Structure formats: C-alpha cells, structure tokens
Amino acid sequence: MGRKLLTEHINVEGIDTIEVYRKHGGYRSVEKAIKTMTPDEVVEEVKKSGLRGRGGAGFPTGLKWSFLAKPEGVPRYLVCNADESEPGTFKDRQLMSKLPHLLIEGMITSSYALGANTSYIYIRGELLYVLRILEKAIAEAYAAGFLGKNILGSGYDLDLYVHPGGGAYICGEETALLESLEGKRGNPRNKPPFPAVSGLYARPTVVNNVESIAAVPVIVNDGGDEYAKIGVGKSTGTKLISACGHLNKPGIYEIELGVPVEEFIYSDEYCGGIWKGRDLKAVVAGGSSVPILPKELILKTAAGEPRLMTYESLSDGGFVTGTMLGSGGFIAMDETTCIVRNTWNFSRFYHHESCGQCSPCREGTGWLEKILHRIEHGHGTERDIDVLASVAKQIEGNTICPLGEAAAWPVSAAIRHFRDEFEWHIRHPQEATRPGAVYPGKAVLA
C-alpha cells in the first residue's frame, strides 16, 4: 500500500472539526509558513515539490504561482476551483466533505505564499451540503485565529469566502469561473491576458484545483524535496483517483503516482478487477474528456512497456496510442459495454454544457451528438463516421476554451480505436439496436 498524504486521517471520527483535525497535525503548515518562512520560500518549496495541477491540465503549480504578476498596491487573489463537474471525477467532493480543514489550511498557506488577502473557494452549485460543511469549518478557523485579521500575530490578514456556482460545467474553466464569481454569465474569456496578469476583477489571480491546494500543507510540512521523492520522474507525489464503472471496488483511491495501471485495476489493494468476472474492454483514464483506450493499450504502451499511472506514461504515444491522466476520473468498461452508446452519452453531455459563445463548439457539439444519436439508434450511414471524425477535428484547437477539445477528443479516440464497432452499428442496425446487444467482434464484419 502506498503512502497516503492527503487522506491519511479521512476516516477519523470528527475530523471535520478543528479540534480533532489539529490533534492529527492540522494547521501545522500555517504556523510553519507564517512564522518561519517568507512567502517566496513557500513558493520555492512548492516548485521543488514538482506538484502538478490536479484539475486536469497537469501544469506545474509552483511555476503557475511564480507567473503571478505582483504590481505594487494592487490586490491579488487566490481562487480555489471546486467546480468539479467532469463526468467520472468525484475526488474533490469527497475531500472537501470529509476533510474541509485540509482545504482551508491549504488555502491559508497558499494565500500567504501568493500575498493574497482575500481568497475564494468557488464550489459547484450542486454541492450545497459541502458548502455548508466548508462554511462551518471556515467559521471554526476564524474562531481559532487562523483566518481574519493578524493571523497568529504575524500581521498577515486573510478573508476566505465560499461561493456556489449555478452548476454549469463550463464554470470549471478558470476564466469562466472568474466571470461567474464576478456575478456575470459564465463565458470563458479570451486569452491573453491570462488570469495571472488580469483575473478576478481584472487583478492578478491564481486559480488552483482543490487537490492541488490540499497538497500544499503536506509540501510545506515535509518539504518540497521530500514530496518530490514520491512518484516517477516529473509525476511527483500522490494523486486521488476516482475509479468508477465496471469494477469490483469502485471508489476514491489515493495512489503514489507510478502505480502500474494493471495493478490499479486488478490488485485487491485498489479496484479488485472487473466485476462479474468479465473481461476489460476499454478505459477512460482521466475523466470523460480524455481519449478512450482499449484494453491492450491501457495496460501496455504501444512499445510494450507496462503503462503507469503517471502524467508521462499515460500520454505515451500521443493521442494515437495514448491518453492523459487528466483529473483522475478513471472509468473502466467491461466487454459488454457499447462504445457507440458511451460516446453518444459523452457527446450529449458536452452538447448540453457548451456555453454557446464560439461557433465551432456551439454548433459542432450539437452536430456530433446528433450524428452519434442516429448511429446508436440504427439510422447511421457509412459516411457518418468520416463526418464525425472531421467535425471533431474542426472543433479541436479552434475554440476559446478547452471545452471544444474535451468534446472532440472522446469522439476522435472512439473512432480511432473502435471504428469496427461503429461500422457494425451502421451495417447491422437491427442487431445493434436490440436491447442488451453486445458487439460480437470484428469477425462479423468480414
């Protein structure tokens, strides 16, 4: 069993109260950072740790922090992105509802490092119960002197607010989140300028994922070098993986980056294999927007190396034979899963969630969904597969924000790896639309 840095005490009775949390070493990082370190030293530790953004893009957190513009006399903001909405990803919800003080501790330490005196947690609107948990915890932190004016007698002030969104997926995109936080319609902004220069209220802003911020106390307590020892290569530390789908033991696992995918799926320590004794068909490794991979390619890279749960290993082979670690939403599908239906389902989500601001995504996501709907319901034509691939290509890279790519990648990848199954749907519509139909394999197409 790997080390648990974030979730070690997650099941302790009463850990959501400040007394129990402090008994288990809570808020040590705040004291250490504020009393013994300068803000730049904290940033330096985070840089040394090699921590990479846990929200999906995997951008080094320390580097992001060092890009923050620091003009004199202008306030800066830290915003925590708790708008976790990616299908398949449910790690932040659990972390916040069980360990609210871990996030708050991370927010205080990070805000101190960035010199922010006001910070926000933007939480998804559906998670109202988590919002209440966080607000209770924040009130406790104020009462204990960790928030408010003159924290621990150091002269450093910090106010922390939780703000619920309206439940739109697009508000998880950082600039749409900032728009929404400002009280506007959640449309992503054009970049540049980036939030590090002009973010919330046109002030320099850092937006970080919940899990990234929760890792900061660990890094400050143990030191960046110690954190960097865990993991493989540039993928350091631990990562929460929310495993779901056809697994014997779905759930949230904190893994040391570098665990082989095969071990993660089949070992009893983690997911315990595929349910009902069935065979694995495909895996979406990092939330619904990353490319789907068939069993052969998720367990081993194209070169035959075992694939590891790291940023580099999962993206080995680019999008031709690889995928991404993404946000850690690990969706496993057994041999009876219909890939066409699954792709249609993902597409339906992105069609529904596109903000409608820029034309390729607004029109393209609807087009993709309609074609996939037709194929799945037995009205596909041979031409449709090529049209799908080409529409996905027309969206990809030409939109304001990454939602366009998120909508295009699953479709492109499904066609790349499971084209024969699409063809079976089109050529044998009666069989394919029968309830409980299972694709019998390439042999039927011959």
Place this chain on the structure above:
Amino acid sequence: MAKITFDGIEVEVPDGTTILNAARTIGGSIVPPAMCYYTPLKGSGGKCRACLVRVAAGSAKDPRPMPKLVASCVTPVQDGMVVENTTSQQVLDVRKGIVEMLLINHPLDCPVCDQAGECDLQNFAFEHGVSTTRYEEERRTFDKIDIGPLIQLHMTRCILCYRCVYTADQLTEQRVHGVLGRGDAAEIGTYIENIIDNEFSGNVIDVCPVGALTDKTFRFKQRVWFTKPVNAHRQCENPKCCGKVVLWYKGKDVMRVTARKDQYGEVKEWICNTCRFDKKETADWTIEGPAHIDRSSVISANHYELPVLNAQVIADLPESSVRDLEQNPPMRLGN
C-alpha cells in the same frame, strides 16, 4: 512600436494593437474576415473564430510558433511576430470549417432576407466556404420574438456574435436584451418579452452581421442592391447623435436610413432613432453626394459609382507563398 510580418508583408504598428488591426493597416485581400469583432464596441471579438490565423513566430524574443491558431481580433501583436493568414493552407482549411459550422443551423433564407447583399455571413461563406453541406440533421429554429415596433428579431438567423449586446451595454442606459440559454440553444432575447425602447436601439440593426435584427420600416420593401446610397446629414437635436447618415434611395423615395459604415462594415459614429426611423423625406436632409460602398459584396457590384477594385497589395510575397496562392487562390469577388 512593434514590427510584425503578416503574410510576408512587414508592417509597424503601436504596441497593443491586435493582429487584425495590424492587417487592416495593410488592407486588401489579406485582411482576415471578422464576424463578431467590432472596433467601436469594447469587449467584442474572439467568438466567431472566422479570423483565426497562424502565428509562425511568437515574437523576436521567443520565436516559437504558437501551438494553436489564434483569433487575430483579440490577440495583441508582439515585436517580431510572424503571422500567416492567406499563406497558410491550415488557416484556409479551418476557415472553411468555421463557415460550415456557422451555416449548419442558419436557415439560408437569403432570397427572402433583408440583409442579403450586405450580409457578413453571406460574404464570408461566399469567399471562404464550400457550396455543399454535409449536415443532414434537423436545423435549430426559434420562435420569433416581438421586441417592439421598430426592430424585428429573427433569432433563427443569429450567429451569436454578441455585438448587439455590447451595443446596448455601451450605448444605452439600460440593456433589456441579452443572451439566454446555453450552447446551440442560446438565444438573444429580452427576458420575459419586453420592448427594446430607447433612442439608440436602432443601432443594433447596423451592427448585426446577419439578418437577425432588421429594420421593420424597411422589411420586404426593396433588395438593398437596387437602392442607391447617398451621404447626407442634418442638425440632430440629440447631442449623442452625429446626424451623419446614408440615405438609401429607390427612385425619389428614401427607403431607409442607416449610419455610415467603413469598408469593414463598422459604424464609426452612431445615429439616433429619430434620424433612422422618422426622417424619411429628402427635405429633412442636406445631401452630400453618392456614398462610396467599399465592400466585396453584391451591394458594391451593382453600383452607380465606378466598380471598386480590390487593391492588389501582395506583390512582395515570398516565391513559395505566391506559388501556394496560385494553386489555391482565395476566392474574392472582383478579382
């Protein structure tokens, strides 16, 4: 000042200028098309993606190419930037894709649409699109919304450029219309049917790139290319109104009044509703002379002024680019 190379042409522009505006200082057929960007409207641009260009070198300091195509209307230039528009096959291909996306839910009712002949989408599709469609699904339609006696909102034609929203924000005291809904169900509307009623509301007709917002006093009266544009002005009582307009004549009748637009279809000075809707007699105006319409559309093709030729400014292109252009000539009316 920043020096950039646009399609092989060097140009020097002030820092902070966008790539599109730098290209406009060169002018001619290398200027990227823009469907949502509107210079007088702060915050506009970046949405339609028609103006995507390839940045082959980011700046003199960091000459790496940008990983994705960028929207030239919102991306500021950097010194030493190298931009490819008509010289990049990738850009031309992507632009074809954008035309296709914009048209899949557009009704293509140009034969009965008042905007036809001066429609940005029509020009854009004509110059950059393909003449067939691969779209077999049902098109999205909307019910017509009544927004008052002067302006017709026909949402089905809308391409969601947001220009009318910015116009109402920046020109009028209170905006009563906006974008409702999300994705391809997003629509321009007034929340719980409301009349758009203020002295400058008529300007949304001028900024609309398509026929989604049209002049109710001109609807179905005349095809625009059969009318004769004439510059005129009057002393307007409204201090915010410039009083400088174009009168569109058919015979002796003023069919409609619009603000003056430049060659990119942009209104520089706004006019009030009194000038636009109420002053439709020649006696109301001081006539200046024929209006010069410098746009690559049918409206300038049937003009009583001399036909406007597109200036040929790409003489200094590198040989490879000239070859590419000859093999894949950008379609352009008048060439």
